[in-house]
Amino acid sequence: MKFFIDTANLDEIREMNDLGIVDGVTTNPSIIAREGKDLKQTLIQICEMVNGPVSGEVLALDTEGMVKEGVEISKWHPNMVVKIPLTQAGIGAVAQLSKMGIKTNVTTVYSASQALLAAKVGATYVSPFVGRSDDVLMDGMRMLRDICEVYRVQGIKTQVLAASMRTPTYVVEAARAGADVATIPYATMKKMFWHPMTDVSIDDFMKDWKNAMGDAKIL
Numbered sequence: 605m606k607f608f609i610d611t612a613n614l615d616e617i618r619e620m621n622d623l624g625i626v627d628g629v630t631t632n633p634s635i636i637a638r639e640g641k642d643l644k645q646t647l648i649q650i651c652e653m654v655n656g657p658v659s660g661e662v663l664a665l666d667t668e669g670m671v672k673e674g675v676e677i678s679k680w681h682p683n684m685v686v687k688i689p690l691t692q693a694g695i696g697a698v699a700q701l702s703k704m705g706i707k708t709n710v711t712t713v714y715s716a717s718q719a720l721l722a723a724k725v726g727a728t729y730v731s732p733f734v735g736r737s738d739d740v741l742m743d744g745m746r747m748l749r750d751i752c753e754v755y756r757v758q759g760i761k762t763q764v765l766a767a768s769m770r771t772p773t774y775v776v777e778a779a780r781a782g783a784d785v786a787t788i789p790y791a792t793m794k795k796m797f798w799h800p801m802t803d804v805s806i807d808d809f810m811k812d813w814k815n816a817m818g819d820a821k822i823l
């Protein structure tokens with residue numbers, strides 16, 4: 605499974621990208637607004653840092669406006685993916701952008717029927733929001749599994765991008781469901797490294813070494 609990072613913070617992206625664990629980046633208007641910087645400049649900086657797809661979301665809510673903004677965003681860098689919300693207007697926009705060969709990420713998806721519509725108009729990615737589904741007492745992971753299964757049975761090429769990943773367990777379950785990508789917030793990505801027994805074990809090794817070997821080193 606590919607890992608995208610769900611942030612526009614350049615320090616967070618750099619830290620994880622330098623480790624070699626970032627395959628792409630996703631943003632949304634809230635994430636961009638949090639950084640308080642220019643949208644275009646921020647997205648171009650991210651594209652220059654990460655060698656992979658970078659999603660930038662349109663702000664218009666009508667089809668014509670979304671298409672115009674999508675065409676503009678797609679010109680900013682060859683790795684730009686145009687993020688479009690799943691509405692009737694959004695599906696119309698994705699249909700037009702697909703015909704122009706522009707890559708899209710259909711976002712704010714909460715059901716398999718919505719995911720089928722995104723696939724029908726040739727979306728490159730579909731983004732089911734798992735955590736936000738759980739927020740309103742839906743079973744987000746079940747929704748993700750449904751989408752993965754329906755796509756598999758139908759041989760659909762649109763990639764499932766599991767979004768709103770709140771904990772490392774969400775990422776593991778998304779992998780188990782067969783999602784192509786998980787887009788992971790920085791805080792969740794940091795938690796994926798950690799296990800208390802890892803710390804205890806390393807501590808044990810270092811103590812045993814020091815007791816028997818003193819200050820002996822490899823280099």
Ligand code: G3P
Binds near residue numbers: 610736769770787
């Ligand atoms: O990728 C979806 C994300 O940007 C929104 O979800 O969990 O941050 O509310 P969340």
